[in-house]
Amino acid sequence: MTPPEIEAYVDAAAAALKLPLSPLHRPGALQYFALAMSMAELVAAHPLTLEDEPAGVFVPIAPAGRSA
Numbered sequence: 001m002t003p004p005e006i007e008a009y010v011d012a013a014a015a016a017l018k019l020p021l022s023p024l025h026r027p028g029a030l031q032y033f034a035l036a037m038s039m040a041e042l043v044a045a046h047p048l049t050l051e052d053e054p055a056g057v058f059v060p061i062a063p064a065g066r067s068a
Helices: 003-016 026-044
Strands: none
Touching: 003 026
């Protein structure tokens, strides 16, 4: 995506979610979206095969002395 496409997407997503996006926070939101998109492109660049197994399930536990 180009920077103008990222801006349009972030603005449309915020509007669809009725999420107010402060002008002070908008540059950071755009920067984070671009970073997340670049990470997703790295993952998508490696297609899965029939031999690939799903990851194990992460089950968090409470720290010692605390209940879940």
